[in-house]
Amino acid sequence: MDFKSLKKILSEAKSFSVFGHINPDGDSIGALLSTRIIAMSLGAKDIKLYSRDGVPDNFMFLPGAELIEKKAADGAPPADVAILVDCGGPKRIGDELLPLLKSSPFVVVIDHHVTNGGFGNLNIIDSNAASTCEILAKFIEAENIGMPLELAQCLYTGIMYDTGRFLHSNTTPEVFRICADLVARGANPHEIAVNVFNRRRFERLKLLGYSLVNMKTAEDNAVSWSVADRKTYEELGAEDEDSDGIVETLGAYKGCEAHISFSESKDGRARVSMRSSGRIDVGAICAKFGGGGHKFAAGIRMDGPLSLVEQKVVAEVCAAARALKNTEGRDD
Numbered sequence: 001m002d003f004k005s006l007k008k009i010l011s012e013a014k015s016f017s018v019f020g021h022i023n024p025d026g027d028s029i030g031a032l033l034s035t036r037i038i039a040m041s042l043g044a045k046d047i048k049l050y051s052r053d054g055v056p057d058n059f060m061f062l063p064g065a066e067l068i069e070k071k072a073a074d075g076a077p078p079a080d081v082a083i084l085v086d087c088g089g090p091k092r093i094g095d096e097l098l099p100l101l102k103s104s105p106f107v108v109v110i111d112h113h114v115t116n117g118g119f120g121n122l123n124i125i126d127s128n129a130a131s132t133c134e135i136l137a138k139f140i141e142a143e144n145i146g147m148p149l150e151l152a153q154c155l156y157t158g159i160m161y162d163t164g165r166f167l168h169s170n171t172t173p174e175v176f177r178i179c180a181d182l183v184a185r186g187a188n189p190h191e192i193a194v195n196v197f198n199r200r201r202f203e204r205l206k207l208l209g210y211s212l213v214n215m216k217t218a219e220d221n222a223v224s225w226s227v228a229d230r231k232t233y234e235e236l237g238a239e240d241e242d243s244d245g246i247v248e249t250l251g252a253y254k255g256c257e258a259h260i261s262f263s264e265s266k267d268g269r270a271r272v273s274m275r276s277s278g279r280i281d282v283g284a285i286c287a288k289f290g291g292g293g294h295k296f297a298a299g300i301r302m303d304g305p306l307s308l309v310e311q312k313v314v315a316e317v318c319a320a321a322r323a324l325k326n327t328e329g330r331d332d
Contacts, residue, residue, distance in 0.1 A: 026161025133158025
């Protein structure tokens with residue numbers, strides 16, 4: 001990764017627009033805020049942060065979260081440099097922000113998604129990294145950039161979140177080494193975990209309850225999924241951000257190979273969040289429908305009736321589960 005070029009750009013450009021992805025998670029918000037702190041430490045003064053869907057309540061404790069904007073002010077001039085963090089493609093920032101992105105003459109991409117082929121003028125991509133915040137932590141270490149407490153908090157949040165509280169298979173020795181250093185520099189694991197996972201909106205618990213009560217299974221319980229349409233969200237008082245983490249709970253039982261959460265966003269598009277227990281490549285399945293992500297954690301946003309999307313996606317996942325079972329049953 002060309003860290004020296006990244007440091008040069010952050011040190012010399014006069015203005016920046018930094019974008020996270022739609023339906024932001026801990027890594028997206030953590031990387032947005034970390035990028036701002038790093039750029040400021042290198043002398044930058046004009047830095048705007050954008051997240052089309054704002055900041056979920058459980059990440060508002062992070063320093064600088066109140067600075068993240070949903071859209072640019074009318075007549076806002078283009079930034080010298082646009083930086084996309086944790087975005088597998090430009091459309092991940094949301095159609096509403098694309099004009100602002102396209103107005104910048106230079107684009108930097110910092111990401112860890114395996115589906116990201118590199119669409120910027122400078123691409124800092126490491127698909128082996130557990131999170132974008134891990135890449136930023138490595139950048140700071142490689143280029144001898146200072147690590148204030150606020151930066152350690154933001155980076156730790158992103159890494160902890162994208163490793164599923166260090167439960168996912170992307171939790172490597174390097175992840176623990178980096179996080180140990182962040183804690184030594186002031187990141188508070190207890191405070192961060194409590195804020196992220198135990199201080200969510202009450203409506204999120206109602207949505208989780210609905211999803212579990214209405215969970216469906218197939219292939220001898222190897223595949224599980226739940227569907228919540230827009231009407232259900234409105235009845236529960238839930239927001240799009242409240243679906244965060246529900247898909248993980250749908251697979252928290254012995255024998256589950258793949259688990260899926262289906263929902264409907266405010267714009268009417270279907271949202272699909274998919275996870276694997278480690279043997280089914282859900283990233284490849286999502287790619288068939290125009291989605292992407294990682295091998296064992298991926299998603300889709302697509303048009304069409306939610307019921308039809310459910311039917312098509314579940315069929316693909318069940319086919320993969322059957323193929324896995326058949327492979328295990330072969331007498332080699």
